[in-house]
Amino acid sequence: MRVVVPFATEMPKTRLGGVLTDAEREAFARAMLSDVLSALDATDHDPELLATDPVESDVPVTVDDRPLTEAVNAVLASSFETGAHEAVAVVMADLALATPRALQNLFAADGDVVLAPGRGGGTNALLVRHPAFRVDYHGASIRDHRRAAEQVGATVREVDSMRLATDVDEPADLVEVLLHGSGQSREWLREAGFDLDVTDGRVGLARDGTPVETN
Amino acid sequence: MRVVVPFATEMPKTRLGGVLTDAEREAFARAMLSDVLSALDATDHDPELLATDPVESDVPVTVDDRPLTEAVNAVLASSFETGAHEAVAVVMADLALATPRALQNLFAADGDVVLAPGRGGGTNALLVRHPAFRVDYHGASIRDHRRAAEQVGATVREVDSMRLATDVDEPADLVEVLLHGSGQSREWLREAGFDLDVTDGRVGLARDGTPVETN
Numbered sequence: 001m002r003v004v005v006p007f008a009t010e011m012p013k014t015r016l017g018g019v020l021t022d023a024e025r026e027a028f029a030r031a032m033l034s035d036v037l038s039a040l041d042a043t044d045h046d047p048e049l050l051a052t053d054p055v056e057s058d059v060p061v062t063v064d065d066r067p068l069t070e071a072v073n074a075v076l077a078s079s080f081e082t083g084a085h086e087a088v089a090v091v092m093a094d095l096a097l098a099t100p101r102a103l104q105n106l107f108a109a110d111g112d113v114v115l116a117p118g119r120g121g122g123t124n125a126l127l128v129r130h131p132a133f134r135v136d137y138h139g140a141s142i143r144d145h146r147r148a149a150e151q152v153g154a155t156v157r158e159v160d161s162m163r164l165a166t167d168v169d170e171p172a173d174l175v176e177v178l179l180h181g182s183g184q185s186r187e188w189l190r191e192a193g194f195d196l197d198v199t200d201g202r203v204g205l206a207r208d209g210t211p212v213e214t215n
Numbered sequence: 216m217r218v219v220v221p222f223a224t225e226m227p228k229t230r231l232g233g234v235l236t237d238a239e240r241e242a243f244a245r246a247m248l249s250d251v252l253s254a255l256d257a258t259d260h261d262p263e264l265l266a267t268d269p270v271e272s273d274v275p276v277t278v279d280d281r282p283l284t285e286a287v288n289a290v291l292a293s294s295f296e297t298g299a300h301e302a303v304a305v306v307m308a309d310l311a312l313a314t315p316r317a318l319q320n321l322f323a324a325d326g327d328v329v330l331a332p333g334r335g336g337g338t339n340a341l342l343v344r345h346p347a348f349r350v351d352y353h354g355a356s357i358r359d360h361r362r363a364a365e366q367v368g369a370t371v372r373e374v375d376s377m378r379l380a381t382d383v384d385e386p387a388d389l390v391e392v393l394l395h396g397s398g399q400s401r402e403w404l405r406e407a408g409f410d411l412d413v414t415d416g417r418v419g420l421a422r423d424g425t426p427v428e429t430n
Contacts, residue, residue, distance in 0.1 A: 102375055117377065119334075120387070121394055121411070121418035139413040142394060160317055162332065162380035172335070179336055179357060196336070198354040203336035215430050 001087040001107065001127075002079050003045045006068055007033055009053040013094070019171045019205070019212050020192075028188055032168060033093045035183035040091065042100035043107065047091070050075060073134045080131035090135070091125045092118075096177045096185035097163040098125075106164065111157030113149040116164040117142040124167050130154035171214040175205055216302040216322065216342075217294050218260045221283055222248055224268040228309070234386045234420070234427050235407075243403055247383060248308045250398035255306065257315035258322065262306070265290060288349045295346035305350070306340045307333075311392045311400035312378040313340075321379065326372030328364040331379035332357040339382050345369035386429040390420055 012029040013020070020028060033049075037059060040047040048060040050071055055061055064071040072090055079085040089107065091098070106116055106125055113133050118124035121140035132152040136144050149156045166176050168185070177185050178196055197206035205212045227244040228235070235243060252274060255262040263275040265286055270276055279286035287305055294300040304322065306313070321331055321340055328348050333339035336355035347367040351359050364371045381391050383400070392400050393411055412421035420427045 099375070117395065119377075120390060121413075138416045140394065140411055140418045143411075160314075160378050161375050162334075162377045163375050165377035165380070175335060179355065180332065196355055196358075198336075201353045203355045 001045060001089060002075075002085040003040055003047045003089045003091065004050045004062075004072070004075050005033070005036060005040070005047050005091050005093050006050045006072060007052070007055065007093045008068075009051055009055050013169065015170050016168075016174075019174070019207070024192065028185065028192075029094070031184040031188040032096045035181075035185050036091060036093055036095050036098055038183060039098045039100050039103055043103050045089075045107070069135055069137045072137070076128060076134060087127060087129045089125065089127045092167055094168045095124055095164060095166065096168050096183070097166045097180050099163055102159075102161045102163040105161065106159050109157045109159055110155075112154035113145070114157045114159060115142060115145055116159050116161060118167045119165050122167060124164050171205055171212060175203060175214070178205075216260060216304060217290075217300040218255055218262045218304045218306065219265050219277075219287070219290050220248070220251055220255070220262050220306050220308050221265045221287060222267070222270065222308045223283075224266055224270050228384065230385050231383075231389075234389070234422070239407065243400065243407075244309070246399040246403040247311045250396075250400050251306060251308055251310050251313055253398060254313045254315050254318055258319050260304075260322070284350055284352045287352070291343060291349060302342060302344045304340065304342045307382055309383045310339055310379060310381065311383050311398070312381045312395050314378055317374075317376045317378040320376065321374050324372045324374055325370075327369035328360070329372045329374060330357060330360055331374050331376060333382045334380050337382060339379050386420055386427060390418060390429070393420075 013025045016025050037047050049057050050062050052065050054063055076088055079088045106114055106127055112130035114127040115123055116125035121142055123141040123145050130152060133149055133154050146156055174189060177189055193208040195206050197204040197211045205214050228240045231240050252262050264272050265277050267280050269278055291303055294303045321329055321342055327345035329342040330338055331340035336357055338356040338360050345367060348364055348369050361371055389404060392404055408423040410421050412419040412426045420429050
């Protein structure tokens, strides 16, 4: 099985711009990527990066500067056309809570197409065993991927995982990393001064002791 | 195993006030409760309600008008003191995406205390097999419940479920119900005119064709 992690090198995580500087967003995105690669490594699969620009990494890197959907579909097409792979998994680089166990459940699930939905309609990870299936990450991709699988006659399974459903896009997602993370992402946030802010029973985010707006 | 579903009859779901009227919130809360009870029923456990006021239901109802934490702790104390139960599960009434499978995974997990975290630090479902463990739903309860278990020498397991992590509190959560629900809650939303609003690749909420603010 080929396991690909798409990674955008330029201006990652724009919706975290309200709480992190450009340099911080880049460093935090790298920490999340590192956690995802570590978790994949522990599943005994060899992940590779699909990056928008050349990037230093311990794992093989394919550079493709096209938008995510086109780049991933090129990987799917080439993997199945050459017959080199019978399955391709695509795992997002911002799944800071991903564990080997959650990923293994994805890889072990039956189905021509296995989907791990993300909060808000995204598809945070997927496993493709059908050569004709193609992705479309625009919009409510989980819904579109269900339909796309149906259209090519592929069976679909969805895995139920909070850890895979939590892509870290917005300030509120940092709360999840602080509560449930265990790797470099959480460590980076703690070192950057982030902590939970629990006031009047509501759980928010604080930096250096000062509450941070998460909406 | 005793399975208890707490249900607040008055002014439920205040954070949905921006998109639903009082009467709608009450009806939608009832639809979600119905979905949770149906899912529990399919696990071959007999759920009971722990309601703040007398309420009509097909399942047994215990009325306790105290705050959630006190009412649940009274259930835990009486269940273990009488020796009538060796395990008590507490499942929130707003888990509109709960499936029998997700609940069965909770019930089948090892551990003196099994926790299903909710998004934002809550504890959406838990299973208690240790007589000294007590709940505290205020604040970041998942963190507090980990500590509380440790303090009484109880082993802790957490289940990783997007379906159990999604409690429906805010307008953005309605998107999840539309995307992943299959029961009365989704049906109620569709009949009330709600649908996804996919604009510029972002997934939002619309009612009767008009976008609804979800922040």
